[in-house]
Amino acid sequence: xxxxxxxxxKDESKHLPIYQHKHNLIQAxxxxxxxxxxxxxxxxxTTQLPQYLxxxxxxxxxxxxxxxxxxxxAITVAQRVAQEMQCTLGREVGYQVRFDDCTxxxxxxxxxxDGCLLREILADPGxxxxxxxxxxxxxxxxxxxxxxxxxxxxxxxxxAKASKGRSRPLKVVVMSxxxxxxxxxxxxxxxxxxxxxxxxxxxTCMFGTAVGPKDTESTGYVKEVVKMALDVHSSEMFRACDLxxxxxxxxxxxxxxxxxxxxxxxxxxLYGSMPTDQQRQIFQPPPPGIRKCVVATNxxxxxLTINGIKYIIDSxxxxxxxxxxxxxxxxxxxxxxxxxxAQQRAGRAGRTSAGKCFRIYTKEFWEKCMPEYTVxxxxxxxxxxVVLTLKCLGIHDVIRFPYLDSPEExxxxxxxxxxxQFDAIDRRGRVTQLGELMVEFPLHPGxxxxxxxxxxxxxxxxxxxxxxxxxxxxxFIRPGHPDKQKEADKIHRALAAKSGGMNDFATLLTVFxxxxxxDRPSEWCRQNWIHWRALKSAFSVETxxxxxxxxxxxxxxxxxxxxxxxxxxxRQCLCTGYFTNVARRSVGKVFxxxxxxxxxxxxxxxxxxxxxxxxxxxxxxxxxxxxxxVYIRTVCPIRYDWVKDxxxxxxxxxxxxxxxxxxxxxxxxxxxxxETREAAKRQPEVSAEDVMKKLEKRNNExxxxxxxxxxLQRKQQRQQNKAL
DNA sequence: GAGCACTGC
Numbered sequence: 001x002x003x004x005x006x007x008x009x010k011d012e013s014k015h016l017p018i019y020q021h022k023h024n025l026i027q028a029x030x031x032x033x034x035x036x037x038x039x040x041x042x043x044x045x046t047t048q049l050p051q052y053l054x055x056x057x058x059x060x061x062x063x064x065x066x067x068x069x070x071x072x073x074a075i076t077v078a079q080r081v082a083q084e085m086q087c088t089l090g091r092e093v094g095y096q097v098r099f100d101d102c103t104x105x106x107x108x109x110x111x112x113x114d115g116c117l118l119r120e121i122l123a124d125p126g127x128x129x130x131x132x133x134x135x136x137x138x139x140x141x142x143x144x145x146x147x148x149x150x151x152x153x154x155x156x157x158x159x160a161k162a163s164k165g166r167s168r169p170l171k172v173v174v175m176s177x178x179x180x181x182x183x184x185x186x187x188x189x190x191x192x193x194x195x196x197x198x199x200x201x202x203x204t205c206m207f208g209t210a211v212g213p214k215d216t217e218s219t220g221y222v223k224e225v226v227k228m229a230l231d232v233h234s235s236e237m238f239r240a241c242d243l244x245x246x247x248x249x250x251x252x253x254x255x256x257x258x259x260x261x262x263x264x265x266x267x268x269x270l271y272g273s274m275p276t277d278q279q280r281q282i283f284q285p286p287p288p289g290i291r292k293c294v295v296a297t298n299x300x301x302x303x304l305t306i307n308g309i310k311y312i313i314d315s316x317x318x319x320x321x322x323x324x325x326x327x328x329x330x331x332x333x334x335x336x337x338x339x340x341x342a343q344q345r346a347g348r349a350g351r352t353s354a355g356k357c358f359r360i361y362t363k364e365f366w367e368k369c370m371p372e373y374t375v376x377x378x379x380x381x382x383x384x385x386v387v388l389t390l391k392c393l394g395i396h397d398v399i400r401f402p403y404l405d406s407p408e409e410x411x412x413x414x415x416x417x418x419x420x421q422f423d424a425i426d427r428r429g430r431v432t433q434l435g436e437l438m439v440e441f442p443l444h445p446g447x448x449x450x451x452x453x454x455x456x457x458x459x460x461x462x463x464x465x466x467x468x469x470x471x472x473x474x475x476f477i478r479p480g481h482p483d484k485q486k487e488a489d490k491i492h493r494a495l496a497a498k499s500g501g502m503n504d505f506a507t508l509l510t511v512f513x514x515x516x517x518x519d520r521p522s523e524w525c526r527q528n529w530i531h532w533r534a535l536k537s538a539f540s541v542e543t544x545x546x547x548x549x550x551x552x553x554x555x556x557x558x559x560x561x562x563x564x565x566x567x568x569x570x571r572q573c574l575c576t577g578y579f580t581n582v583a584r585r586s587v588g589k590v591f592x593x594x595x596x597x598x599x600x601x602x603x604x605x606x607x608x609x610x611x612x613x614x615x616x617x618x619x620x621x622x623x624x625x626x627x628x629x630v631y632i633r634t635v636c637p638i639r640y641d642w643v644k645d646x647x648x649x650x651x652x653x654x655x656x657x658x659x660x661x662x663x664x665x666x667x668x669x670x671x672x673x674x675e676t677r678e679a680a681k682r683q684p685e686v687s688a689e690d691v692m693k694k695l696e697k698r699n700n701e702x703x704x705x706x707x708x709x710x711x712l713q714r715k716q717q718r719q720q721n722k723a724l
Numbered sequence: 725g726a727g728c729a730c731t732g733c
Contacts, residue, residue, distance in 0.1 A: 098733055115733040297729055319729040442733035605725040
């Protein structure tokens with residue numbers, strides 16, 4: 001980087017909208033504990049505020065920490081700021097993300113992912129090395145950021161804790177897009193809100209006619225989006241401009257579009273397995289006389305910046321993975337987006353000039369079907385790991401933790417139940433010794449439980465790779481071409497056969513080992529239709545897990561002896577973590593889960609156990625996915641004997657007692673309310689009020705997805721009955 | 725006889 005370029009970037013920052021507020025911003029941070037800073041993208045708040053605070057002397061007694069929900073953002077922003085501050089990245093300015101710690105003793109301005117700061121809090125609850133903590137992109141409502149918000153709020157509810165070990169009180173800045181800033185301020189004790197004007201151009205939004213209030217589960221939206229793209233292309237005057245439409249499965253359609261030979265229309269679908277050179281093309285300006293059209297999933301909403309987008313086509317839908325605690329399953333479903341999400345999509349057209357947004361849905365759909373805000377992740381995800389983290393931080397009352405938006409109580413109770421089943425907490429909800437070990441692993445607690453069991457029996461070499469393989473994206477490639485597909489399937493079956501042919505977990509272990517010991521691992525992957533990129537990250541994860549385990553084994557670590565059949569050791573370890581995911585075959589290909597829900601499930605066709613059902617009785621599985629049917633994926637047959645002693649644990653749980661530690665740290669008044677509510681729940685009689693509440697609830701989205709899950713189960717049952 | 729958003733430790 002030449003000297004003049006450095007000065008340019010420094011100079012440029014003076015033209016950012018935030019620059020004229022520099023003095024007032026510094027004062028605002030000095031004047032109060034919490035501050036909400038709001039401003040649209042392009043205001044410069046992420047790169048400039050930490051520099052202003054650094055200049056103002058906030059790093060003299062403590063560091064400035066800035067969180068981001070995504071790794072790439074943490075890294076690129078840190079690079080940018082290091083450049084502006086004319087220092088080497090990793091010295092005064094650094095970043096930390098998983099697998100990549102670019103900080104040193106000198107680092108005073110540290111960008112990191114929200115998950116990393118949460119880990120730091122686990123080791124140092126008072127965040128004693130920081131003078132300022134800045135949470136960025138809070139409006140995205142990522143799970144970790146939401147938890148951090150609550151933790152920071154709680155830190156100041158006990159002043160002794162907040163000032164412990166520090167000479168100057170900690171300052172907290174919360175940065176968010178303009179939405180919901182009043183709510184944030186109210187949550188943080190009515191703290192001041194500092195607004196920075198953005199630098200965006202107007203976007204005109206137009207409603208369509210294709211999708212109305214009746215289409216809450218749209219199926220035809222892809223076609224409509226393509227039609228709209230062609231309309232826009234032919235009716236809007238051609239200039240060198242881009243077009244972005246979100247959330248479309250365009251791979252099947254792009255040829256149709258090209259067949260209609262719209263001259264110069266270039267469609268670039270964004271796919272994970274896309275070659276790197278093609279990926280680069282997306283960010284390049286199109287050749288002269290060619291209009292670029294980018295088809296994107298919702299990755300474009302947050303993770304991608306493509307310059308010069310002028311038109312947006314908004315399908316109005318998103319594919320979302322929702323956890324449903326009532327049926328104990330994750331459901332991947334297509335749902336309408338929220339109004340705030342639609343506004344964000346539209347905003348992508350106004351970054352460099354005025355733009356237009358074409359919505360395929362009607363104004364009525366907007367009004368009747370689209371919620372104001374997206375349901376935050378904390379309300380639609382499994383909370384098992386989060387609850388364990390909170391408990392390990394000494395927050396026993398996880399129900400009345402200060403959530404910006406509280407998850408439903410049954411989500412929390414389900415998490416407590418699971419933690420009890422994995423021996424992470426005791427009957428009264430207190431963290432066990434095992435739980436203290438478990439929280440150290442960046443894995444689902446069930447998987448962690450299996451790893452710890454294996455480690456206590458000195459066979460971690462079998463479980464660590466499996467845990468790593470299950471925490472990265474799917475490693476098996478399934479090509480679209482029928483011939484290639486057959487070839488890939490054949491090779492994958494052969495890999496399964498090498499592992500005994502009856503255990504999907506063992507297949508993962510085999511793939512891991514074969515690739516790792518290969519001389520040319522990337523070539524091995526190519527030949528075996530395995531994602532090299534995914535496997536590489538599995539290698540990193542395995543190394544990380546192994547390091548954590550080694551560190552924990554220096555401490556007081558359980559040692560057990562195994563007196564069973566050695567060949568069954570692997571599967572018995574798995575049972576310790578997966579006995580909650582146990583199913584027994586009922587009729588034909590249908591299995592019935594034994595977790596209390598008694599759901600009817602089938603083995604996914606990608607499993608090596610598919611079509612072998614007749615030989616099976618009891619199985620454990622890694623996950624359930626509801627699509628056209630209710631499928632279990634990554635399956636392993638087990639003996640009833642191995643889970644017999646564990647199964648009662650599934651039913652003997654008393655959630656009331658599990659959440660009882662709560663009572664030790666709350667006021668009598670709060671306790672009274674809590675007990676009254678609990679007592680009411682135990683009442684078998686139904687009051688009129690209850691009926692009303694139930695009716696109200698029926699309109700909730702959660703209930704809609706419940707109904708969908710039940711519907712799919714019934715449908716599957718019917719298909720099964722027909723087959724018999 | 726299948727899927728098919730996206731993050732994060």
